[in-house]
Amino acid sequence: MFDVLSDRLEEAWKKLRGQDAITHTNIQETLKEVRRALLEADVNLQVVKNFIIDVEKSAIGIKVIGGVNPGQQFIKVVYEELVKVMGESASPLARAENNPTVILMVGLQGTGKTTATAKLAHYLKKQKQSCLMVAADIYRPAAIDQLKTLGDQIEIPVFELGNQENPVDIAIQGVNRAKEMDLDVVIIDTAGRLQVDQEMMLELAQIKESINPDDTLLVVDAMTGQEAANLAQVFHEQIKVTGTILTKMDGDTRGGAALSVRQVSGQPIKFVGVGEKIDALQLFYPDRMASRILNMGDILTLVEKAQEEIDLSDMEQLQSKILDAKFDFNDFLKQTRLMKSVGSFSSILKMVPGLNKINTKDIEKGESELKRTEAMIGSMTLEERKNPDLLAKSPSRRNRIAKGSGHSETEISKLIKNFTRMRTMMQQLGKGGIPGMGNGIPSMGDLFGQKGNQKKKTKKVKKKKGFGDL
CATH class of the missing domain: 1.20.120.140 (SRP54, nucleotide-binding domain)
Incomplete structure (x- = not known):
């Protein structure tokens, strides 16, 4: 991006x-x-x-x-x-004085509107708000089934009356159902077309008039560039949208949509879709996006993503295990999978100032080595993962793991040796430092097993100045 x-x-x-x-x-x-x-x-x-x-x-x-x-x-x-x-600041969703808050989703076909509906519902669920999704797209084949499948995935109910009822009636009854269930939010997924036409606009206008939504969100494809802004302008002129959701911001987009939508249409970008996963929807912050555009990272978003995934009680337990030198391969796997849940190596590094220029091949190499390490650990028994010392004492165990993971016994031995060293040094760090170690701390590449015997080339990296230095 x-x-x-x-x-x-x-x-x-x-x-x-x-x-x-x-x-x-x-x-x-x-x-x-x-x-x-x-x-x-x-x-x-x-x-x-x-x-x-x-x-x-x-x-x-x-x-x-x-x-x-x-x-x-x-x-x-x-x-x-x-x-x-x-837009200068984030534009959160509107809130109705009395529940439910009604959100109307509009847009053309192919922009990811139905998926964006489910992503928004999932986002609100994480904000402790109860939701109902309404399937009012009766024209696109399988649109209703798609929303129901997504609803089952995120455990949010879907209201539908099939594809023979009038979309206006479906929307009205969906809002009434949300009132009966005393829910916080109801999100209505409407039909789109391949292009703007009067029939679609008339139907959307009728739905909007009948349910009086608190927010009317236009879903547009960020990869269409400035055309996304033009589309937002047309929709706003005809049905008065209150904001946009830009999808596919993680794709091969050149940024024109994000920089044009507000100025052309006059309506704010409220959310951006940054991946295919159901949780890949973020509130749009203009200042953070500007930092990314200028290669200055986005630490705040990275911290927020990490906070969503990290359990403080787990971290306290991990800290205790580190101090007692009981950090094992199960803990290592848990931490690597936690990191993956926050994002890929490349997406994480792009949010860290100064690290967004790391060679893509180096990132891919690190991810590949991590997969190899996981394969080795995957071939260990539960007892061996809990007690890595067993492996250091048993060549037969190492040989079995090597055969099971498709790696050499030398690689297995190196992994165990470096893991043991890392565990010892983590314990010493937790107790106040590692006296006399010099530059002896193994890198992640060492831990993953294959680069420990090579001489490392070091380069002085000039620190980039950020706005805090100005």
């Missing part, structure tokens, strides 16, 4: 290297690069024009802070303008 745009913007900053201040003359080449980068990202032309004017106005004559070069100061200006373009 935004990789091409981010790389092009980084090239733009280089135009200001060696300058003492930002002037009308020396900023022009940089602005041209920024303009080109935004157009290549499929941002709406008028949005680009206005953005460049605002950036130039804010940047020229700005007082450059001591110790900060003009390029860094310019990045700060671009960041602030990006946040303004995308």
Whole structure:
């Protein structure tokens, strides 16, 4: 997401290297690069024009802070303008004074509307809100069955009357059912078309008039670029949407939709879909998205995702096991799977400032080695996982694990040796440090087993300055 745009913007900053201040003359080449980068990202032309004017106005004559070069100061200006373009602050869902809050989902076919309905219901469930989903799409084959399947998956009820009833009646009865069940939220999935047509708009207008929703959310495909913004404008003009959900933000999207929707349609982006999994829906924060676009990471979102998955009681138990040197292979597997539940290596690293430029091949290599380690552990008995010391004393056990996992006995021995070293050092760290160890702490690559005997090449990495340094 935004990789091409981010790389092009980084090239733009280089135009200001060696300058003492930002002037009308020396900023022009940089602005041209920024303009080109935004157009290549499929941002709406008028949005680009206005953005460049605002950036130039804010940047020229700005007082450059001591110790900060003009390029860094310019990045700060671009960041602030990006946040303004995308909405400045998050736009949460509306809340009705009396339950249920009614949310109407609209959009064209193929944008992921039904899946977005289930994702939103799951999101609200995690917020401790009770939900009902209403299947009002009677035209698309299997749309009702799809919503029911998703409802079973996330354990949220689905109201449906089949595909012979009028969608308006289905919506009305669905809202009434939510009232009877005293639920917090009812989400209505409506029918879409391959393109905007009057019949679809008329039906949506009738549904909206009959149920008076608190939020009307348009689901659009982020991969359509500025066309997503144009679609949002059309829907808003005809049925008055209150916000958008951008789907497929994890795909090969160039960012044009996120940067255009609010400016073109006047309606905020409320959520973004960042994957196929049912929990891959995030509240849209303009400031965090701007940080990602400028390759400055997104620590807040990463922390929030981790907090959703981490059980504090489990962490306290793990800490106790570390201090007593009882950390075992079961604990190791649990922690690696926890990390996977937060996201892939690449998605996690992109949220950490300074780590988003790590070579993709290195990331893939790390994930591959982790899978090999899991395969080795998977061939151990429960007793061996709980007591790794058994393996250190028994060549026959190591040989059996090697055959079962498809790896050599040497690799198994190396894994056990490095795991034992890691466990000892984790215990010493917990008690206040490892005196005299120098650079002897094994890397994750060592633990995964295959790089311990190679000489490591080290490079000095220049720390990137973030906004906290400005």
